[in-house]
Amino acid sequence: MSLRVENLKVAYRTLRGDVTAVDGVSFSIQDGEIMGLAGESGCGKSTLGNSLVYMEGRMKHLDGTVELDGQRLPISDNRAMDQYRMRQVSIIPQFAMSALNPTRKIGRMAADLLRSRGVAYKDIEEEFRRRIALVDLPEDVTERYPFELSGGMRQRATMVISTLLDPSLLIGDEVTSALDVSTQRAVGEMLTEFRDRGFVKSMIVITHDLSILAQIADSILVMYAGKLAEKADADTIVNKSLHPYTQLLLASLPEVGLRYDDAPLVGIAGRPPSLFNPPAGCRFRERCPFAMQQCTQEPPFVEVRPGHHVACWKVHDDLASGQERVLDAASAALARPPAAGGSATGGAAAPAAPATTVSPPGGAAQP
Amino acid sequence: MSMLEVREVSKVYKTGTFGGDLLPALRHVSFDIDQGQVVSLIGQSGSGKSTLGKIILRLTSPSAGAVVFEGKDVGTWSKSQLRDYYRHVQGVFQDPFSSYNPLYKADRVLEMVRSVYFPDVRAREWESKLRSALEAVSLNPADVLNKFPHQLSGGQQQRLLIARALLLEVRLLIADEIISMLDASTRVDVLNLLVDLKRKGLGVLFITHDLSLGNYISDRTVILRKGVIVEMGDTRKVFGNAQHPYTKSLLTAVPHLHQKWQSNGSGARAHSVVEGERPTDLEGPVGGSVALGESRRYSKSPLHPQNAAASEASGAQGPRAGGARPSLMEGGGPRWNRRFSPGGRTVAEVLAAAPAPELVEYEPDHFVAVGY
Numbered sequence: 001m002s003l004r005v006e007n008l009k010v011a012y013r014t015l016r017g018d019v020t021a022v023d024g025v026s027f028s029i030q031d032g033e034i035m036g037l038a039g040e041s042g043c044g045k046s047t048l049g050n051s052l053v054y055m056e057g058r059m060k061h062l063d064g065t066v067e068l069d070g071q072r073l074p075i076s077d078n079r080a081m082d083q084y085r086m087r088q089v090s091i092i093p094q095f096a097m098s099a100l101n102p103t104r105k106i107g108r109m110a111a112d113l114l115r116s117r118g119v120a121y122k123d124i125e126e127e128f129r130r131r132i133a134l135v136d137l138p139e140d141v142t143e144r145y146p147f148e149l150s151g152g153m154r155q156r157a158t159m160v161i162s163t164l165l166d167p168s169l170l171i172g173d174e175v176t177s178a179l180d181v182s183t184q185r186a187v188g189e190m191l192t193e194f195r196d197r198g199f200v201k202s203m204i205v206i207t208h209d210l211s212i213l214a215q216i217a218d219s220i221l222v223m224y225a226g227k228l229a230e231k232a233d234a235d236t237i238v239n240k241s242l243h244p245y246t247q248l249l250l251a252s253l254p255e256v257g258l259r260y261d262d263a264p265l266v267g268i269a270g271r272p273p274s275l276f277n278p279p280a281g282c283r284f285r286e287r288c289p290f291a292m293q294q295c296t297q298e299p300p301f302v303e304v305r306p307g308h309h310v311a312c313w314k315v316h317d318d319l320a321s322g323q324e325r326v327l328d329a330a331s332a333a334l335a336r337p338p339a340a341g342g343s344a345t346g347g348a349a350a351p352a353a354p355a356t357t358v359s360p361p362g363g364a365a366q367p
Numbered sequence: 368m369s370m371l372e373v374r375e376v377s378k379v380y381k382t383g384t385f386g387g388d389l390l391p392a393l394r395h396v397s398f399d400i401d402q403g404q405v406v407s408l409i410g411q412s413g414s415g416k417s418t419l420g421k422i423i424l425r426l427t428s429p430s431a432g433a434v435v436f437e438g439k440d441v442g443t444w445s446k447s448q449l450r451d452y453y454r455h456v457q458g459v460f461q462d463p464f465s466s467y468n469p470l471y472k473a474d475r476v477l478e479m480v481r482s483v484y485f486p487d488v489r490a491r492e493w494e495s496k497l498r499s500a501l502e503a504v505s506l507n508p509a510d511v512l513n514k515f516p517h518q519l520s521g522g523q524q525q526r527l528l529i530a531r532a533l534l535l536e537v538r539l540l541i542a543d544e545i546i547s548m549l550d551a552s553t554r555v556d557v558l559n560l561l562v563d564l565k566r567k568g569l570g571v572l573f574i575t576h577d578l579s580l581g582n583y584i585s586d587r588t589v590i591l592r593k594g595v596i597v598e599m600g601d602t603r604k605v606f607g608n609a610q611h612p613y614t615k616s617l618l619t620a621v622p623h624l625h626q627k628w629q630s631n632g633s634g635a636r637a638h639s640v641v642e643g644e645r646p647t648d649l650e651g652p653v654g655g656s657v658a659l660g661e662s663r664r665y666s667k668s669p670l671h672p673q674n675a676a677a678s679e680a681s682g683a684q685g686p687r688a689g690g691a692r693p694s695l696m697e698g699g700g701p702r703w704n705r706r707f708s709p710g711g712r713t714v715a716e717v718l719a720a721a722p723a724p725e726l727v728e729y730e731p732d733h734f735v736a737v738g739y
Contacts, residue, residue, distance in 0.1 A: 040550045041521075151412065180411040180576040185620040185628060208550060211622040238624050252555045254583040256606065256621050260562045265583070267555035271520055 002202045003029040008064035010051045021047040023226035034203045036213030039223035049171045053091040090167035096158040100146040107142030152183035170200040225283040232308040244329035251330035289332035369399035376432035393594040395723035407573040407581035410591035457532035461544035463524035467516035500533040522553030539570040600733035610735040665726035
């Protein structure tokens with residue numbers, strides 16, 4: 001067992017009071033596993049990733065434990081965390097492209113970082129150079145300043161530096177998001193290669209792009225408004241997801257080959273609730289085409305099939321009553337009249353758009 | 368005659384420490400946009416796609432070539448003529464938040480349209496205009512009016528900017544990466560909105576680096592690589608039957624949900640980084656499948672904006688000759704390590720030294736660059 005997170009709660013201190021961005025999250029990651037963490041902006045995915053490495057001043061650890069390789073991480077104590085950073089846990093921060101110090105050459109920056117961990121640059125320089133070659137960076141990159149590198153090159157340099165000490169867990173926050181397709185693919189493949197070569201034991205890849213996760217992740221965890229919605233292996237999430245939110249998220253992705261006149265995509269009506277004073281019960285209720293009375297109570301995040309966890313009353317009920325596969329959120333959302341409040345699904349609700357039924361991802365059978 | 372014609376547009380940036388180097392960001396780019404047509408302009412970062420959008424909006428001037436809107440050369444217009452141009456041609460950009468002044472309420476962008484273009488319109492009339500514009504982008508006035516930008520979601524902000532364009536009699540919208548900052552669930556709304564507006568006759572130049580978005584929305588596709596068109600034509604043909612190795616390599620890199628990236632089986636990475644530099648596998652000319660017939664050259668085709676204009680003999684001005692222009696002082700721009708030529712050369716020399724490849728008609732309405 002590599003990483004085990006139990007009931008983690010992290011809040012942001014604001015002038016109006018605490019905002020709980022990660023609200024009771026539990027999951028575990030095996031050695032060698034790449035877990036994707038997906039969700040809309042503001043769902044708490046970056047907060048979750050950051051809290052495992054570095055708690056900013058305005059972040060507050062409310063509850064819960066994090067255990068890595070049998071050791072409990074003192075995540076609320078920034079000083080005590082120092083001995084774990086880079087060695088046990090490491091992060092490729094969001095906007096890694098601008099995370100590099102503009103006044104230091106890449107090699108010098110790596111040396112500085114290593115010294116702060118008590119490691120001499122000399123001892124590790126050979127390995128550093130080997131890894132730089134591995135990610136297709138030119139050898140003289142150590143002698144260059146960050147502004148002399150392109151975005152993709154900076155991203156790869158950050159990847160190499162943050163994994164130099166072979167951490168057990170690597171957190172990659174939106175690693176591929178600002179890159180264009182071919183660089184995105186190369187970086188994605190490098191991430192799996194880092195795992196395969198044992199530079200890191202396990203990885204959390206945070207992104208809003210499910211199609212990238214379908215390529216590189218072993219398992220996917222979907223978050224919504226600070227809570228867990230669904231977790232399963234990547235194939236199951238992509239092809240047989242159960243939670244209505246996951247299904248709608250997948251249905252809103254355009255794929256190459258799909259055009260507006262073939263089948264219009266559906267967005268998800270409405271916006272996530274404010275985390276300042278979140279509603280009781282299921283937080284997706286407001287936007288869910290299947291919302292019912294029971295949803296005013298919070299659905300438990302339970303294992304419905306081996307390795308497949310879902311927090312949804314509808315799914316629990318339907319599976320309990322023996323139905324195999326029931327939800328087809330995309331069709332349901334199309335059939336539903338646009339929500340009041342003007343936040344309708346844009347063109348999908350437009351009169352000109354044909355009322356084509358969008359088949360759910362994976363082409364599941366209708367009930 | 369097309370609504371908008373881009374004729375042999377080139378742009379050369381000054382670069383280097385003292386501006387001594389010249390870098391051609393766009394080279395002899397020609398295409399057109401019709402009414403009710405969505406044309407997507409696809410390229411990687413540094414391919415010059417945003418530069419082209421800026422040139423069409425006259426936020427920067429071309430080094431050579433011309434942008435022709437409804438038969439008139441945009442480059443020659445005076446300030447008051449430009450005001451009329453912006454009545455019909457508007458841009459929306461990537462980061463909606465930075466398009467608003469955070470100190471003012473978001474609907475100020477709408478009010479400014481009124482003070483510049485509709486000073487004589489009465490309040491009641493304006494209100495109904497406003498209401499129909501907001502309705503067209505499916506925004507509820509109560510949700511967005513009288514609010515500060517930070518109180519609106521990214522999707523709402525972006526739709527409000529499109530509503531602003533609709534208040535004017537906009538015929539062409541330059542949409543520069545307008546959905547790349549939005550979440551998957553909201554980006555679909557904006558995409559579908561564009562489809563909706565297109566059906567009502569709006570022309571859209573959809574600038575993006577995301578191939579699946581471009582494919583979803585556009586009628587025609589232009590693939591730009593390092594300032595040069597390598598492939599263009601009907602979207603279904605370009606994506607369904609890509610011919611240029613660069614287009615093909617982009618297509619293999621797109622992450623699919625239901626299909627893994629194909630590996631080459633040897634355990635090594637299948638995909639090397641294709642950056643703006645010169646990847647060797649892209650250097651060669653397109654294979655023999657493309658025959659180089661004189662009649663099939665794009666520059667000779669009646670589809671080429673220049674020829675279309677000539678045959679109409681409408682008196683429209685032809686493209687201006689390339690040459691050094693005083694407006695070349697824009698600094699910054701592309702990266703250091705892509706220096707193109709040593710200093711001392713003129714813009715015309717740089718462009719002459721880097722001619723654009725010939726576009727050849729591979730099949731009807733599908734052009735591929737040869738030898739590049």
